Every structure is written in structure tokens, then in C-alpha cells.
Amino acid sequence: MQKNQYFPLALIAVAILSGCSTSSPPQNAALTAAHSSYNSARSNPNVTSLAALELKEAGDTLIKADDAFNKAQDAATVDHLAYIANQQVGIAQETAKRKAAELAVANASAERNRTLLEARTAEADAAKRQAAISQNTAEQQAAELAVADAKAQRDRASLEAKTAEAEAARQQAVIAQQTAEQQAAALADARAKAERDQALIAQQEMQLKELNAKKTERGLVITLGDVLFNINKAQLKSGGIRNVQKLADFLKQYPKHVVLVEGHTDSTGSDSLNQELSERRANAVRTALIDKGIGGDRVATRGYGEAYPIAGNDTSAGRQLNRRVEIILSDSNGNIAPR
Amino acid sequence: MKKLNCLKSYQMSRVGVAVAVAAAVFMAGCASTPPTPAPTEQMAVSRAAVNNASSAGGNEFAPVQLRSAMEKMDAAERAMGEKDYARARLLSEEALVDARLAETTARSAKAQKAAEALQEDNRVLRKELDRKAQ
Numbered sequence A: 001m002q003k004n005q006y007f008p009l010a011l012i013a014v015a016i017l018s019g020c021s022t023s024s025p026p027q028n029a030a031l032t033a034a035h036s037s038y039n040s041a042r043s044n045p046n047v048t049s050l051a052a053l054e055l056k057e058a059g060d061t062l063i064k065a066d067d068a069f070n071k072a073q074d075a076a077t078v079d080h081l082a083y084i085a086n087q088q089v090g091i092a093q094e095t096a097k098r099k100a101a102e103l104a105v106a107n108a109s110a111e112r113n114r115t116l117l118e119a120r121t122a123e124a125d126a127a128k129r130q131a132a133i134s135q136n137t138a139e140q141q142a143a144e145l146a147v148a149d150a151k152a153q154r155d156r157a158s159l160e161a162k163t164a165e166a167e168a169a170r171q172q173a174v175i176a177q178q179t180a181e182q183q184a185a186a187l188a189d190a191r192a193k194a195e196r197d198q199a200l201i202a203q204q205e206m207q208l209k210e211l212n213a214k215k216t217e218r219g220l221v222i223t224l225g226d227v228l229f230n231i232n233k234a235q236l237k238s239g240g241i242r243n244v245q246k247l248a249d250f251l252k253q254y255p256k257h258v259v260l261v262e263g264h265t266d267s268t269g270s271d272s273l274n275q276e277l278s279e280r281r282a283n284a285v286r287t288a289l290i291d292k293g294i295g296g297d298r299v300a301t302r303g304y305g306e307a308y309p310i311a312g313n314d315t316s317a318g319r320q321l322n323r324r325v326e327i328i329l330s331d332s333n334g335n336i337a338p339r
Numbered sequence B: 001m002k003k004l005n006c007l008k009s010y011q012m013s014r015v016g017v018a019v020a021v022a023a024a025v026f027m028a029g030c031a032s033t034p035p036t037p038a039p040t041e042q043m044a045v046s047r048a049a050v051n052n053a054s055s056a057g058g059n060e061f062a063p064v065q066l067r068s069a070m071e072k073m074d075a076a077e078r079a080m081g082e083k084d085y086a087r088a089r090l091l092s093e094e095a096l097v098d099a100r101l102a103e104t105t106a107r108s109a110k111a112q113k114a115a116e117a118l119q120e121d122n123r124v125l126r127k128e129l130d131r132k133a134q
Helices: A002-020 A029-042 A045-050 A052-070 A075-210 A238-253 A271-291 A316-322 B002-030 B040-055 B063-081 B085-133
Strands: A214-216 A219-225 A259-264 A299-303 A324-329
Touching (some): A029 A075, A052 A075, A075 B085, A219 A238, A238 A271, A259 A271, A271 A324
Antiparallel strands (some): A259 A324
């Protein structure tokens, strides 16, 4: 009986348990769909970063739905919460899309600015390049000008060098010509001189021949014979004066020559007389030469009397030869070998 | 017998108390919806959301969601009229998320359009500049 008393209680408990366990299937379709879309949204990094708040709201709602489902609340409630969670996931996804689009708008503005900046940079670069090209062109032209200039200068220098060469050649030619002329002139001079010398020598020889000059060891000796003097006198006859004239002419032509006039006699008469006579005759010749314009310093005199005969005094012819005046002609330096 | 009955009734009354307690527990545990007050505030919020979605271009960009929100809103108004507040609350809550989804969709569509337009502008600009640069 006691046992039977508890039986209805157990029945009631069973009834309670069976009443509380919902008759819905263990899985709710709407809740499963909400989970699925929530998980897909959560795996989208855009949604988790841009719509974190919205996603969290969806998650919270989903927990409530799960809770309702686990607590076996009625299907309508679970469906309702699952529906809201699903829509909230959609809101989160759309929010993420909106923010991404807004970011894209901002980025587009930035990119537009960047593009414009790049364009301006490109324009500036192009202008700079253009300027550089212009400068290069100018530099090139300047370089070309410089090259042309240098070439002109080189040509000018070459021309000058050639002109100088031509000038030098001309000068050389002139010098050669002058030299030739000089040489020719010198040659002509020499020839003329030689001719003159020859003529002079010829003339000299002729004159000396006319003076009866004789070549001796002491040089040329001109003898004025006794016949040209008056007997025992120191006066020259006209023939003697002519001879003296010729000698004077000769001495005028050869001013470097000097003469020594020596008087000689024969052995007749006293020595003193002969000495005096010889001296006087020599002086007479000297005086005559001076009269003809010869300087006295070029004419020296000696009287030797009868000391140096050239022939025997035993015949009248010999004596006549011994009575004489000898004129010794010096060399061109004025030297006369002493007797 | 009366005494027995009395005793019996006493025993029965004990059982009855237990049953009553269990029933009360059962009632409390299984009570699906306690009586709810009128969701006036929720209704206002949802209505405003529907209006916002409409003015944000939901008609153009999210017509299905917006229509769903409006229909649920109308149904909620009817439930309010019938004083079925629980139903009104449910409907208005769903109308709210529908409207918000419609509005968000409209806004994101607009933003995407703007972004695409700007990106297209940039493409054109770049093409133009590239052509000029050549």
C-alpha cells in the first residue's frame, strides 16, 4: 500500500519529464542555417575586422538561440532568435562591404592624388629631360663650334707655317742668290783684283823695265848711269830727270815701297872728293824725288865714294860704269837688306 | 468509515498538496510566455528603422528585405491592435533586423557604386595620362 501511494507520484514525475522534453527534432533548421552563415562570416577577415561589433551582436543572439534551443524552449522562439541572428550576420556582412567600399573610396581619392602627382612628376621630368636635351644640343653645338674653331685655327696655323716655310724658302733663295751674287761679286772682284794685280804687276814690270831695274840679292836695283849726270857735278841731266820722274811715278803708285839712294864714284880723284861727290849725287836724286812729290822719309841716301866698284877703274869704260847712283827699291814692307 | 475516510482524506490531501506543488513547479517550468506588456518602445524603434531603410534607398538596393520589414511591421501593428503583445514584439524585432539589413545593404551598395565610379575615374585618368606621356 505504501508502495502504491508513491506510484502516482512517479507517474506524475514521468509525465512532467515527458511533458518538458520537447517533441521537436534535436536539430532546428533555422538555427543550423544561422550557425552556418555566422561561421562563414566569421571566416571572412573583412567582416571580423570591419564589422566586429555587428558580428558580435549576431554571435550574442546566436548564443541566446542556442540557449533557447538547449533549454528546449518552443520552436517559434528558437526560430525567431535564429532568424534575428541570421539577419544580424547579414547586417555584419553588409556593414563590412560598406566599410570596405568607403575605404576603397578613400583609397581611390588617394590614388587619384598619387596619379596626378605622378603625372606632374612625369611632366616635370619630361620638361627636365627636354631641358637636358636642349642643353646637350647646345653643348654639342658648342663642341662642334669648338671643333670647327680648332680646325680653322689649325688650318690658319698650317697656312702660317706654310707661309713661313715659303717665306723661309724665299729668304733662303734670296740668301742663296745674295750669296751667289756675293760669291760672283767676290769672284768678279777676285778676278778683277787678279786682273788688276796682273795688270799692276805687268805695269810694274814694264815700268821697272823702263827704269832698267835689275833683280839682285838686295832687291830691285835701278842704276842711274854717269851719263845722266854732268861730269864731276851733282846735277842731273834731262835724261836723268826723266828716269827720276818715272821712279817718282812708280813710288806714287806703290806707297809702301821706300828707296835707298847710293852714290858711287871711280877711283880717280881724292877719296874725300869722291866721297863728297857720291853723297852729293845721291842727295841730288833725293832732292829730285822730293821735287816730284815723294815724301823725304821714303828716300834715304848713302855716299860710298869709290868703295864699291862694279867694273875695273883701269879703263875709261870701266870708270864710267863705276860712276853711278844705285837706287835700291825696298819690298812692299819698306825693308832693304843692308850692304 | 468516516474516520477511515477522514484518515484517508488526510492522506489524500497530503498527496494532493504534493501534486499541487508538482503542478506549480510544472507550470512554472513549462510556462512558455509569461504575460508581456505592450512593446511600445520596440515598436517605435522598429518603425524608425523601417523609415530609415526606406529613405536610405532600401527600395532600390534591398527591395526584398525592405518589403519583408514593412510586412512584418504591418503585422506587428495588427498584433498590437489585437493586444497580442508577444506576437507584436516578435514581429517588430524581426522587422527591425530586416529594416537594418535593408538599410545597411543600401548603404553598402551605394558605397560600392561610389568606389567603383572613383576607381573607374582613376583608370580613365591614368589611361589619359599614360597616353599623354607617350
